[in-house]
Amino acid sequence: MSKKQLIMDKSLELFAQNGFESTSVQQITDYCGISKGAFYLSFKSKDELIIALIDHFMSQLTEEIDYMVRETESAQLLYKFYQSIFSGFKAHSSFAKLLMKEQTQSLNKELIAKFRYYEQLIDQIILSMVERLYGEEIEETKYDLVYSIKGLMNSYSSLFIFYNISLDVEILCESLVEKTNLLAKYTTLPIITKEFANVFKEATQQDITSDKIAQLIDQSIVEVNEPLEKESLTILKQQLLIPNYSPAIVSGMLENIRNHPQCKWIAFLLREFYNL
Template identity: 60%
Template sequence: MVKRQLIMEKALELFAKQGFEATSVQQITDYCGISKGAFYLSFKSKDELIIALIDQFMMQIISDIDYLVINSNVEKLLYDFYYAIYYNFQKHSDFAKVIMKEQSQTLNKELILKMKYYDKLIEKSILRMIERLYGDEVEEIQYDLMFSIKGFMNTYSQLFVFYNVPLDLQLLSVSLAEKTNLLAQHMTIPFVSRELLHLLEPLNEEITGEQILDNLEQIIGEMDESIEKESLMLLKQHLQEPVYSIAIVKGLVENIRSHPHCKWISYLLRGYYGF
């Protein structure tokens, strides 16, 4: 296992148990069985490690959501969306709880900006889902509907944070899908306009081919020989000198989509090529 990934996995276990602030670099290195020098070869600080873990956590969730928003059958899209949200939250519940707690307490500007950035990406996927589901019928209320969906996501996530009881994810997803459809059908008074949304927090950061190449090179260097690595290398070559049809590019991206270390790059590539 690559040492950077080992540190991230072991630190994740400690953070989930103790929280960010209560866990020291010394504890992390002891738990990993490495020296502090080895730690600082991978991460400049504990804060950098925390950001890397949040990146990994949010990238996987957002890439999964974006994929199903584009590819799920419209009739079950809302259910799939809510189920994916809460399945990921339940699967990583210990770390998700830590993130929610740290968000409410942190003064780390980089962490705050990072979470705002991912929040805007989630909004982008929700708006795409609304477009697929309802089209022009909800044009005037689409942003209010988007905030309502985010409200459902945030409010019901408290069931996982504050109550240690088994939850029926299927029933929860069906219930929230019904509530969302009722709002879409009967909401008549819009409040959030496109202009207001942009004033609140515009998302202007567009990914470039050069940035994707940098990501590809890093991932390729970390991966063992596999069909995913071969696909990554072909995608890198295509970015540098386009030779494949869009169908082949989609196939290569599909090859890497399910690999845990490739979810974000597949998300970036889908956005870059527009599929």
């Protein structure tokens, strides 16, 4: 295990106990058994460490949900969506609990911006899902439906994250599918409008730029050892600089890298960038 990974793993335990604000760099270094100098070789500050932890958890969750939504047949899509959400939260319950608390308590503008960034990406995934499932019949209410689905996700997640209530995930997902279908069918007075939703969509799109993706690709090319993934990353970097390949070829390259732990997030960002 690298020193950077050690710091991330150990600090997460402290953050889960004490919260972000109440945990100091000194406490982290003591808990890790390293010097402050060793800490600052890996992270410039505690905030950079926190951002790295949020990115690590949320990028995995976002990419997995996005891929599942794209690849699952419509008949099982809504059930699989809720199953992915709750399975992800249960598998990382300590960090999920920490994130849900910090989103309501943090005054750090950078952390708030990071939370909103991932929230907006997930909004877009949910929107694409409900458009695919319900089509024109929810055209006037689809943004409100997205907001309602997020409310169901957060409310029911809190039952086993904060209260340790044992829930049958299968029954929970079936119940939420039923509730979502009822909302889609009978809602006629939306609160969240298209104009309201587009404000957040535009903010997210500004963050997904070719330059930022190219920087991530450069980092991964150095770190990845597998020939197929490394070659695919190189081609995708070239495509960002000088577009020459068809969408089918780009999709094939993305499929080559999406299962590699260090490439999943790049695959997601490129799918969003190219609208594939």
